[in-house]
Amino acid sequence: MAAPQVRRADFLMALAYATDLATGHSRDFALRSCVLAMRFAEVAKLDQETCRNIYHQALLRFIGCNADTHLLAAAWGDEITLRRELHHIDMGNRPEFVEIFVRAIKRKYPGASPEELEEAVKRGLAEAPQVNIPILAGHCEVAQRIAERIGLPPEIRENLGQIYERWDGKGLPRGLSGNAVKFPVRVVTLAQDAIALNDHHGFAIMKEKIGKRAGGGYEPELVDLFLTNAEKLFAGMDGPVDREMILALEPVPHAMLDEDASEEAYLAIADMIDMRMPFTFGHSRAVAELADAAAKQMGLPASDIRDVRRAAYTHDIGELAVPVSTWMRPGRLTERETDAAQLHPYHGERALASLGGDGKSVAALVQRHHERLDGSGYYRNSRGTDLAPAARILAAAEAFQTAREARPYRPAMSDAAAAAKLRNAVRDGKLCADAVEAVLTCAGQPARRASAERLAGLTPREIEVLRLIAAGDTAKEAARKLEIAPKTADNHIQSLYSKIGVTTRAAAALYALERGLVQHGFSAA
Numbered sequence: 001m002a003a004p005q006v007r008r009a010d011f012l013m014a015l016a017y018a019t020d021l022a023t024g025h026s027r028d029f030a031l032r033s034c035v036l037a038m039r040f041a042e043v044a045k046l047d048q049e050t051c052r053n054i055y056h057q058a059l060l061r062f063i064g065c066n067a068d069t070h071l072l073a074a075a076w077g078d079e080i081t082l083r084r085e086l087h088h089i090d091m092g093n094r095p096e097f098v099e100i101f102v103r104a105i106k107r108k109y110p111g112a113s114p115e116e117l118e119e120a121v122k123r124g125l126a127e128a129p130q131v132n133i134p135i136l137a138g139h140c141e142v143a144q145r146i147a148e149r150i151g152l153p154p155e156i157r158e159n160l161g162q163i164y165e166r167w168d169g170k171g172l173p174r175g176l177s178g179n180a181v182k183f184p185v186r187v188v189t190l191a192q193d194a195i196a197l198n199d200h201h202g203f204a205i206m207k208e209k210i211g212k213r214a215g216g217g218y219e220p221e222l223v224d225l226f227l228t229n230a231e232k233l234f235a236g237m238d239g240p241v242d243r244e245m246i247l248a249l250e251p252v253p254h255a256m257l258d259e260d261a262s263e264e265a266y267l268a269i270a271d272m273i274d275m276r277m278p279f280t281f282g283h284s285r286a287v288a289e290l291a292d293a294a295a296k297q298m299g300l301p302a303s304d305i306r307d308v309r310r311a312a313y314t315h316d317i318g319e320l321a322v323p324v325s326t327w328m329r330p331g332r333l334t335e336r337e338t339d340a341a342q343l344h345p346y347h348g349e350r351a352l353a354s355l356g357g358d359g360k361s362v363a364a365l366v367q368r369h370h371e372r373l374d375g376s377g378y379y380r381n382s383r384g385t386d387l388a389p390a391a392r393i394l395a396a397a398e399a400f401q402t403a404r405e406a407r408p409y410r411p412a413m414s415d416a417a418a419a420a421k422l423r424n425a426v427r428d429g430k431l432c433a434d435a436v437e438a439v440l441t442c443a444g445q446p447a448r449r450a451s452a453e454r455l456a457g458l459t460p461r462e463i464e465v466l467r468l469i470a471a472g473d474t475a476k477e478a479a480r481k482l483e484i485a486p487k488t489a490d491n492h493i494q495s496l497y498s499k500i501g502v503t504t505r506a507a508a509a510l511y512a513l514e515r516g517l518v519q520h521g522f523s524a525a
């Protein structure tokens with residue numbers, strides 16, 4: 001079978017969705033800015049290479065902004081609200097940005113007296129450059145590194161090193177000015193600010209503000225061209241932007257990722273998610289290692305093993321929607337914060353939705369990673385039959401890894417204590433016994449039984465055949481999909497029937513259904 005290939009642009013969209021959440025941007029902000037910037041490129045009759053640079057800069061501009069978020073949160077409190085308020089102001093205008101930072105400090109100390117607040121504002125503004133500049137420089141470097149890992153060429157990486165620079169030299173961290181700021185950077189900064197201003201103030205005020213900033217944040221010539229064509233550029237921009245539009249905008253040749261490159265792209269996403277605060281460093285990689293090993297031990301088919309590993313890399317991508325200031329706070333979350341936090345598997349599935357193909361089964365697992373067999377998980381309160389073996393393994397691996405990591409409101413558990421916690425969850429009907437034992441054995445914990453049982457002793461190939469026939473395929477159709485001889489498929493069917501103790505396709509289908517082997521969103525083969 002040929003190695004699956006995916007469009008790199010699909011990964012860019014997943015990253016764009018996640019960074020829009022983390023930076024408080026409006027829905028599909030990066031995608032809409034990509035459409036606007038590419039329309040501008042067409043109006044300006046830019047060459048193919050410049051268009052390619054603009055396309056990537058628009059989608060990826062903020063991919064490094066998850067780095068050191070805990071420092072930003074420690075200094076200013078709710079960093080997502082702060083970022084949201086900064087999007088539509090002129091960062092070269094000191095009174096404007098001071099007002100936003102003062103507001104952030106007031107939010108951070110809600111019960112402070114006027115004197116305490118005055119002191120906090122004075123201290124915060126005095127320390128702002130030491131706090132903000134290294135963080136912003138870090139965003140640029142991290143963006144460049146992620147871009148390198150997903151295979152983007154040097155010129156695109158160079159643009160990502162200038163995401164906060166401005167035409168007038170008042171940008172950060174290097175204070176570049178004029179033509180020293182790369183042309184694609186100048187175009188995308190203008191396009192993204194125009195989207196943010198249009199979202200916040202409407203079309204007329206957006207145009208007025210962009211015009212006033214000519215020669216400040218933006219190159220005057222670009223502002224002229226933009227304002228002359230503003231109606232045309234914004235036509236239909238209030239409507240939705242979908243995956244196909246973004247794929248169609250990518251300059252040819254379209255970049256494809258093979259199996260190894262896709263794996264590295266998933267890993268890059270894992271690292272990007274985990275670096276938002278020290279508590280989560282390495283979390284997704286560790287969950288993936290456990291889930292991968294447990295899935296192998298349970299004898300799942302190769303495609304399931306790959307899906308569960310990739311789902312583990314990306315399972316917390318939706319957590320970026322919740323401010324780090326919330327995650328970092330010791331003590332209980334408020335009801336509203338809990339609701340928002342428990343929606344992160346939903347956001348995770350949405351972020352991965354653009355991946356198409358195999359990405360759908362990865363997204364389905366991400367959506368279920370906090371579900372429990374008895375329906376007590378979140379966010380959909382799914383139950384056992386909706387939870388395939390891969391989903392059960394991911395839930396167990398995630399729960400074990402999280403328990404042995406420290407959190408602001410509790411210390412890390414020892415491996416033995418974490419194992420006991422998981423076995424209690426099995427006893428309470430929440431986690432799957434087989435999945436938990438497989439995870440614990442793979443984590444080096446003494447096994448409760450010789451080894452976690454495979455599903456009725458089925459081989460990976462028999463599981464694949466079972467899924468297909470349970471979904472209605474004949475032996476012949478299953479043979480064709482799995483690229484095996486019909487006789488071989490028949491042998492697998494007889495063998496699996498006898499192992500699970502059935503004699504009919506209907507009973508086999510019910511067995512598969514009961515164990516979550518057939519359901520929408522999971523790959524059948």
Ligand SMILES: [Fe+2]
Binds near residue numbers: 283315316398402
């Ligand atoms: Fe997690």
Ligand SMILES: [Fe+2]
Binds near residue numbers: 315316344369370
């Ligand atoms: Fe999670």
